[in-house]
Amino acid sequence: MLTATGTLIAVAALAQSVADSASVTADTTLQVPVAYGEQAWWKVTGAYGRVNGNVLRKSAAATLSNGLYGRIPGLTVMQGGGEPGYDAPSMTIRGVSSYRGSGLLTFVDGFESPFDQLAADEIESITVLKDATATAMYGIRGANGVLLVTTKRGFNGKPKISFRAQTGFQRPQRLPDFLGSYDYATLYNEALRNESKTDRYSQADLDAYKSGNDKYFHPDVNWYDEVLKKSAPMSEYNLNLTGGNNNATYFVSLNVLKNTGLYKNTDKKREESSNANFLRYNFRSNVDIKVTRRLSTSLDLAGRVEDRSYPGVGAPEIWSNMMLIPPNAFPVRNPDNSYGGTSVYRGNPVGLVLGRGVATTHARSLQATMRLSYALDQITPGLKAGAAVSFNNWFQGNDDKTKQFAVFQLLKNPAGDTIYNKFGDNTTIVENDGVNDQWRRTNTQFNLTYNRTFGEHSIDALMLYQQDVYTISGNNVPYAHQGTAGRITYAYKRKYIGDFSFGYNGSENFPKGKRFGFFPAISAGWILSEEHFLQQAEWISFLKLRASYGQVGNDQVGGRRFPYNQYYSSGGGYYFGKDNRYAGGMDEGSLANPDITWEKNRRANIGIDASLLHNRISVMLDLFDEKRTDILAERYGAVPGYIGVGLPAENVGSVRNRGFELQLGYQSEVKHSFSYFATASAAFARNKILYMAEAQQPYAYLNRTGQSIGQPFGLQAIGFFKDEADVSNSPQQIFAPVKPGDIKYKDQNGDHIIDIYDEVAIGKPVLPEWTFGLHLGVQYKGFDLDAFFQGVTNRSVMLSGPLVWAFVNDAKAAPIAMGRWTPETAATATYPRLTTAANDNNYRSTDFWQRDGSFVKLRNIELGYTFPASLLSRIRMQQLRLYVNATNVFSLDHIHFADPETLSGYPAMRSMNAGVRVQL
Structure with missing residues (x-):
């Protein structure tokens, strides 16, 4: 039975989990990360969201950002592919408010740095800064939002050693499904007849495909089964050491992660072939030293080694061929063990994995940061001066040993003998090594801080100088940012708060004399729970209203670098003289813009933070309205093309973005060693293009102005043509000759012609407008169960290519094609008539192929048991926890034959793991 001490430890762990999820508490001593x-x-x-590293550890994701799905309201995270080492998702904060890009800033311990490959065990918290007040100090770079990663630090106390080991396996969450050879051949013959052509496959061929007795001349190959294993192992090990005394504290972390791909039968020695392997080593040492009473310093060292190996050809080609090549095109291997293939299909997927050699990359990263802080109490109490310098570098080299392989097509000559038709050659290994990515970043900061309380008055102030130089290999001119920033926060009676922050900084990407800008923000807060008229309401533990307004910028405006310079390139020349001697010429590029500047984003935010019923219920609500101006656009709609030169990009575009974020949390009381919690969140962001200088359209519905960024356009399908009379009596569709069974489209402008002028806004952008999160947990004695669901809606995806378009580009056919139109199935058909040639009328981006991209996914679930403290004390152990977890457990969506986030390519992965955590 769990002892009282063990119960307290378990409850404390659960309470911490709730605090990490809800972020609202009446604890006035809690310090949270803000800008610098x-x-x-x-x-x-300001508006911010935060998640604790302990929560991220439960996600069991190989890439840290894959643990952020739905965790922070306003942070939209969308999964990419699942290839080991290359599975980082896309991220946006509060949607998008510029059609030129939406990349957010990421900082690790105060300095810009990528964070995807950090280990969850070294993370203290991840914080998202959303509004103008939160991001004003980043000035010219803050418009797209900022993500702050804070790593763990030491504490004053006896050393603590914690070790975590986790191992498991992963499987594709969902793979596409395709028809076998018999159904493929049957439908192919039907498609030929629809084109008034003779059958390719005889009845004898169909019978052979159906029986499966002739694997060489009538193969039925499932390429996914031939290339992929059912599962792949993944493991992670972590060791942390932390502690210290009054003079020095330390945190040291070592992490090893191994993630293996799905390819089967590869060479374990990686000499002839390779699976997709990702091996990562992380090291971190954060040391804080109190040198004297006034002087303190810290030294942070973080290093990472990443070793990747893959087949000698990229994953996109492998997965594209698995999706494309029909099951009856050729056998995997011929009777003599050579690779099967044809003149059309030379990329035998098994050969691409096993016969193209090995591609290897070796990456190294090192970040070193030193800080000094000196208390200037002799001038005035609370005043400190600080300085910091940070060096961050990345190097990635490749060591490839690649080769080519021949494929052979089996044929029979008139005498019935088997002959081999060869395509390509078997080559020896070609070695190639070099540098394929390298950069370094140097940051310098100087600051003055002032924190002091005078009776009922409190002042927090910061003044900062910052310089950032980022150099990329092969780029002669480094990227540079420089400027000052400041913040002053005043509080009266712990209930009235005012804040002014600013950034004055600039970028090298703009003309001299126009590189720096001033970006101010103001905000106010009112803690109503401190007012006398609410102090009698015992059910209100904490209640704060806040509002902010300000301006930030975005210097990542897109397009070419240094757009204020005029560029020329080698162009057509002329032949002169009697001997026709050639003289080369120069072409003038698009016109320069000497007045180019950054995007400006004016942001307003109103928020509420509340903790109710003795901290049982927490509420966070934010409403925001932002307008992005000075977005680059070319005025092709206003200037005729006959001027003969490319127009400059000018700061004329604008976008409005509005929405809200809501988070509700509940923590139950502990009764009979049982407790539970629930945290739900919802976020909404919708943008509208106000102006983008687009060319004038003949019809208003063709305009992108007034629509959302990324809004898809296409024709509206209104069914299938019933018969020849229907074709004759309908508007003419010009994309291809149409017949009964082809898709029929709506004539939007009434000109009786279906063309590009009938394309309208269809569906929603691929980035969802709504995101949801639901975090549930229950604990009984030493057992705990934790689950996290994520959902999105107001999102559309477009199906295309071999995934759904039968026989296009000699592709295979998916089960969806079984619903094709025929005269007999005209009333129930769900798919157009079949053709073997590319049908430009049927296979194009229209709402017929568009699907609702909404989904609900169980992103993570973990079941664990923590042993009683009374038992562990006998062996001098502070904690022993066993657990099992799973990620990407299931998806509820409208696309049943592919993942709604990863429609093609290396699929999203589902993982199942078992682990142990020990703390001494």
Whole structure:
């Protein structure tokens, strides 16, 4: 039975999990990360969201950002492919408000750095800064939002050693399904007859496909089964050491992760072939030292080694061929063990994995940061001066040993003998090594801080100088940012708060004399729970209203670098003289813009933070409205093309973005060693293009202005043509000759012609407008169960290519094609008539192929048991926890034959793991 001490430990762990999820508490001592520092939570008047590293550890994701799905309201995370080492998702904060790009800034311990390959065990928290007040200090770079990663640090106390080991396996969450050879050949013959052509496959061929007795001349190959294993192993090991005393504290972390791909029968020695392997080593040492009473310093060292190996050809080609090549095209291997293939299909997928050699990359990263802080109490109490320098570098080299392979097509001559028709050659290994990616970043900061309380008055102030130089290999001119920033927060009686922050900084990408801008923001907070008229309401533990307004910028405006310079390139020349001697010429590029500047984003935010019923219920609500201006666009709609030169990009575009974020949390009381919690969140963001200088359209519905960024356009399908009379009596569709069974489209402008002028806004952009999260947990004695669901809606995806378009580009056919139109199935058909040639009328981006991209996924679930403290104390162990977890457990969506986030390519992965965590 769990002892009282063990119960307290378990409850404390659960309470921490809830705090990590809800982020609202009445604890006025809590310090949270803000721009270039920390601030007491009750003083924060900006909009932010936060998740703790302990929560991220439960996601069991190989890439850290894959643990952020739905965790922070306003942060939209969309999964990419699942290839080991290349599975980072896309991320946006509060949707998008510029049609030129939406990349957010990521900082690790105060300095810009990628974070995807950090280990969850070294993370203290991840914080998202959303509004103008939260991001104003980043000035010219803050418009797309900022993500702050804070790593763990030491503490004053006896050393603690924690070790975690986790191992398991992963499987594709969903793979596409395709028809076998018999159904493929049957439908192919039907498609030929629809084109008034003779059958390709005889009845004898169909019978052979059906029986499966002739694997060489009538193969039925499932390429996914031939290339892929059912599952692939994944493991992770982590060791943390932390502790310290009054003079020095330390945190040291070592992490090893191994993630293996799905390819089967590869060479384990990686000499002839290779699976997709990703091996990562992480090291971190954060040391804080109190040198004297006034002087303190810290030294952070973080290193990472990433070794990747893959087949000698890229994953896109492998997965594309598996999706494309029909099951009856050729056998995997011929009787003599050579690779099967034809003149059309030379990329035998098994050969691409096993016969193209090995591609290897070796990456190294090192970040070193040193900080000094000196208390200037002799001038005035609370005043400190600080300085920091950070060096961050990345190197990635390749060591490839690749080759080519021949394929052979089996044929029979008139005498019935088997002959081999060869395509390509078997070559020896060609070695290639070099540098394929390298960069370094140097940051310097100087700051003055002032934190002091005068009776009922409290002042927090920061003034900062910052310089960032980022150099990429092969780029002669480094990227540079420089400027100052400041923040002053004033609080009166712990209930009235005012904040002013600013950034004055610039970028090298703009003309001299026009590189720097001023970006101010103001905000206010009112803690109503401190007012006398609410202090009698015992059910209100904490209640704060806050509002902010300000301007930030975005210097990543897209297009070419240094757009204020005029560029020329080698172009057509002329022949001169009697001997026709050639003289080369120069072409003038698009016109320069000497007045180019950054995008500006004016942001307004209103928020509520509340903790109710003795901290049982937590509420966070934010409403925002932002307008992005000075977005680059070319005025092709206003300037005729006969001027003969490319127009400059000008700051004329604008976008409005509005939405809200809501988070609700509930923590139950502990009764009979049982407790539970629930945290739900919802976020909504919708943008609208106000102006983008687009060319004038003949019809208003063709305009992208007034629509959302990324809004898809296409024809509206209104069924299938019933018969020849229907074709004759309908508007003419010009994309291809149409017949009964082809898709019929709506004539939007009434000109009796279906063309590009009938394309209208269809569906929604691929980035969802709504995101949801639901975090549930229950604990009984030493057992705990934790689950996290994520959902999105107001999102559309477009199906295309071999995934759904039968026989296009000699592709296979999916089961969806079984619903094709025929005269007999005209009333129930769900798919157009079949053709072997590319049908430009049927196979194009229209709402017929568009699907609702909404989904609900169980992103993570973990079941664990923590042993009683009374038992562990006998062996001098502080914690022993056993657990099992799973990620991407299931998906509820409208696309049943592919994942709604990863329609093609290396699929999203489902993983199942078992682990142990020990703390001494």
